[in-house]
Amino acid sequence: MSNIISKETPSDGRLASRVLHWFDQRTGIKKLTATALDEPIPGGARWAYVFGSGLLFIFLLQVITGVCLALYYTPTAETAHTSVAYITKQVAGGAFLRSLHSYGSSAMIIVLALHFLQTFLYGAFKGRRELLWMSGALLSFLVLGMGFTGYLLPWDQKAYFATAVGTNVAGQVPFIGSFLTRMLRGGDTIGTLTLSRFYVGHVFLIPGFIFLFVGAHILLFRKAGPAGPIHEDPVAPKLPTEPFYPRQVFFDMGFALLIIAALAGLAYLRPVTLGPIANPADSHFLPRPEWYYLPMFQWLKYWEGPGVIIGILVIPGLLAACLFLMPFLDRRLERRIWRRPIPALAVTIVVFGMVYLGVKSQLDDTEGSAAQQLAQQREDEKAFSVAPFEPYTKPVAATSVPTPSAKAADPLVAKGKDIFSDRGCNACHGDNGVGTPLAPSLTGITRKYPQDRLVALLHSPNARMKAGGMPAVDATPDEMNALLAYLKTLGAAPANSAASLHSPADAPKGTTTLPNGD
Amino acid sequence: MSTSADNISAKHLAESISGAQSFTDCDFSQNSDCGACLKQEAAQVSRRAFFASMLGACAGAIASVIGLPILRYVLYPVQNAAKGQKWTLIGDAQEFENIAAPVTKTIALVQRDGWREVVSEQAVFVTRSDAGQLRVLSPICPHLGCSVSWHDKQNKFICPCHGGQFSADGSRISGPPPRGLDVLDAEVKDGKLQVQFQYFKPNVPDRQLLS
Numbered sequence: 001m002s003n004i005i006s007k008e009t010p011s012d013g014r015l016a017s018r019v020l021h022w023f024d025q026r027t028g029i030k031k032l033t034a035t036a037l038d039e040p041i042p043g044g045a046r047w048a049y050v051f052g053s054g055l056l057f058i059f060l061l062q063v064i065t066g067v068c069l070a071l072y073y074t075p076t077a078e079t080a081h082t083s084v085a086y087i088t089k090q091v092a093g094g095a096f097l098r099s100l101h102s103y104g105s106s107a108m109i110i111v112l113a114l115h116f117l118q119t120f121l122y123g124a125f126k127g128r129r130e131l132l133w134m135s136g137a138l139l140s141f142l143v144l145g146m147g148f149t150g151y152l153l154p155w156d157q158k159a160y161f162a163t164a165v166g167t168n169v170a171g172q173v174p175f176i177g178s179f180l181t182r183m184l185r186g187g188d189t190i191g192t193l194t195l196s197r198f199y200v201g202h203v204f205l206i207p208g209f210i211f212l213f214v215g216a217h218i219l220l221f222r223k224a225g226p227a228g229p230i231h232e233d234p235v236a237p238k239l240p241t242e243p244f245y246p247r248q249v250f251f252d253m254g255f256a257l258l259i260i261a262a263l264a265g266l267a268y269l270r271p272v273t274l275g276p277i278a279n280p281a282d283s284h285f286l287p288r289p290e291w292y293y294l295p296m297f298q299w300l301k302y303w304e305g306p307g308v309i310i311g312i313l314v315i316p317g318l319l320a321a322c323l324f325l326m327p328f329l330d331r332r333l334e335r336r337i338w339r340r341p342i343p344a345l346a347v348t349i350v351v352f353g354m355v356y357l358g359v360k361s362q363l364d365d366t367e368g369s370a371a372q373q374l375a376q377q378r379e380d381e382k383a384f385s386v387a388p389f390e391p392y393t394k395p396v397a398a399t400s401v402p403t404p405s406a407k408a409a410d411p412l413v414a415k416g417k418d419i420f421s422d423r424g425c426n427a428c429h430g431d432n433g434v435g436t437p438l439a440p441s442l443t444g445i446t447r448k449y450p451q452d453r454l455v456a457l458l459h460s461p462n463a464r465m466k467a468g469g470m471p472a473v474d475a476t477p478d479e480m481n482a483l484l485a486y487l488k489t490l491g492a493a494p495a496n497s498a499a500s501l502h503s504p505a506d507a508p509k510g511t512t513t514l515p516n517g518d
Numbered sequence: 519m520s521t522s523a524d525n526i527s528a529k530h531l532a533e534s535i536s537g538a539q540s541f542t543d544c545d546f547s548q549n550s551d552c553g554a555c556l557k558q559e560a561a562q563v564s565r566r567a568f569f570a571s572m573l574g575a576c577a578g579a580i581a582s583v584i585g586l587p588i589l590r591y592v593l594y595p596v597q598n599a600a601k602g603q604k605w606t607l608i609g610d611a612q613e614f615e616n617i618a619a620p621v622t623k624t625i626a627l628v629q630r631d632g633w634r635e636v637v638s639e640q641a642v643f644v645t646r647s648d649a650g651q652l653r654v655l656s657p658i659c660p661h662l663g664c665s666v667s668w669h670d671k672q673n674k675f676i677c678p679c680h681g682g683q684f685s686a687d688g689s690r691i692s693g694p695p696p697r698g699l700d701v702l703d704a705e706v707k708d709g710k711l712q713v714q715f716q717y718f719k720p721n722v723p724d725r726q727l728l729s
């Protein structure tokens with residue numbers, strides 16, 4: 001091979017550069033990186049431009065930490081909370097990674113707000129950048145969706161009740177409201193199906209769309225080019241340009257370092273807590289959403305009766321539409337914010353309004369009985385967070401209650417069961433034929449083999465069975481029938497587990513049906 | 519990435535790093551040769567390498583801040599898999615003070631499986647050694663693993679599969695089993711008899727733990 005490409009091989013002949021060359025000829029990676037890094041920025045690099053790449057950085061961080069969490073998490077109402085507790089309390093680095101993910105979502109919102117403010121104030125969405133802006137607006141909604149769906153997944157008290165409120169809000173929409181709520185919840189109440197839905201949304205659907213629109217956003221950005229400083233012509237830039245690398249890369253890297261330092265510091269010093277498992281029967285629990293939903297939460301308090309539609313649907317809908325269609329509303333090429341008084345005023349009102357609502361909601365909670373209840377909830381959450389990990393155990397009630405089923409009463413089956421234990425089949429195949437390290441499970445064996453084949457195998461085991469220590473079963477046809485009748489019942493119901501089999505040590509677990517409930 | 523970047527935009531880099539002055543000298547948006555830049559290039563090589571390695575160091579720092587916890591996180595079950603089994607309660611030690619013959623007890627075997635605990639039932643025999651010490655035997659026949667049972671009339675354990683026989687203290691009497699019944703680790707703590715249930719390799723003369 002070397003003699004074929006030797007002519008094109010770089011003369012210095014170092015292995016690294018030769019490999020790079022080989023790779024480049026097949027991928028065009030050099031040109032690609034060049035295009036990426038030489039992107040001309042009119043007016044030069046600035047700290048003000050770091051927020052977009054900061055968002056990309058946080059998104060990647062969320063993907064990485066999210067994949068880590070998925071390694072131990074299970075999305076069922078029965079086990080979700082225990083698996084999160086396991087991550088938080090047992091797995092090395094689990095509390096840190098979960099905290100990174102949780103704080104990362106807040107960082108996402110903060111940097112998103114900064115990115116929005118920067119592009120808005122600089123008028124950077126002007127001059128054929130409508131699609132760029134709109135893809136960004138869509139991404140903002142998707143990020144909010146991530147926050148909403150992710151909040152439920154730990155399945156603790158606050159997760160459950162915040163989601164109850166959130167999905168109820170959808171129910172206020174006229175005509176299709178109750179359908180929407182049922183659609184979100186996968187039924188009338190919040191349960192394991194809700195969790196599955198939120199999980200699929202949080203882990204598959206929304207991230208998929210985010211990848212898609214991030215791609216579109218970057219592509220559209222490269223097509224339009226950076227808008228540059230505020231006095232630059234957004235369509236035909238005139239200022240001298242500076243390539244993206246190295247100065248802007250350094251700024252972006254500096255911002256990324258700042259983000260990771262802040263997040264890692266927070267995650268390390270103040271790991272996020274996990275509350276007690278969701279208890280739908282708790283009628284005292286006061287739900288509070290994540291901080292970035294507080295303005296909306298507060299806003300909804302002011303709307304009651306028939307006007308509620310205006311509050312929850314019309315006004316937020318209009319705001320969202322205005323945000324989405326900003327480039328069409330503020331459409332002159334004029335970029336200087338002081339020459340765009342109406343958009344400036346509108347955004348100022350909305351931003352201050354949201355800050356006011358958020359602060360107000362916090363202040364409201366510092367008084368009266370609500371303050372007490374919330375303090376209590378925080379205490380409970382802290383207490384649960386430091387309590388030792390309790391593994392999930394199947395509610396014993398399900399297996400220990402003697403099932404008065406027809407199967408157990410069937411004398412043939414009972415006889416087969418006696419044969420099963422008298423002959424010592426249970427020694428290797430386990431009680432109820434569940435299998436042990438010595439021999440495989442027999443559950444469903446009668447469906448795997450036709451009856452005559454099974455009888456033949458039992459009478460004279462094949463070589464593999466013999467090697468595993470399976471003896472020939474010497475039984476009369478009657479006994480064989482009984483044995484087969486018993487084998488058929490395996491796995492169907494714990495027909496032979498009598499309550500008396502349970503040792504006292506097992507008893508306390510049988511009294512609770514909620515895993516980890518306290 | 520930074521390596522290839524070096525090759526591509528050598529002169530751009532060199533100039534843009536040097537700041538405002540270069541801004542007016544060269545037009546970075548074009549790839550045309552720029553004499554001044556070319557002359558400076560050689561001098562700037564070490565500087566470029568410095569910037570690239572700075573970036574590399576930053577990226578490395580970020581990668582290690584999250585990479586190390588991730589490594590520990592992913593490896594956790596691998597490193598903690600072999601943790602010793604917990605003791606399983608059999609019953610009050612008093613209960614067995616005056617036993618004349620082996621007694622069968624069913625214990626609830628608790629096994630940790632990640633974040634869940636699996637409880638299964640397992641029979642064991644409580645008996646006495648020659649010296650009169652309490653001894654807990656596994657009911658699994660050391661021949662091929664059938665469940666042996668105690669026969670009062672014959673005063674021995676008999677395996678139903680191939681007729682292996684064992685005395686009351688578990689030692690082998692006759693039959694195909696190559697060793698006596700397996701003695702399980704047991705202890706009396708706070709008046710309670712506890713056992714560590716384990717499986718052993720069948721059909722070998724010595725007791726080998728099956729993990």
Ligand code: FES
Pocket residue numbers: 659660661662663664677678679680681682693694695
């Ligand atoms: S399995 Fe017990 S004697 Fe063969």
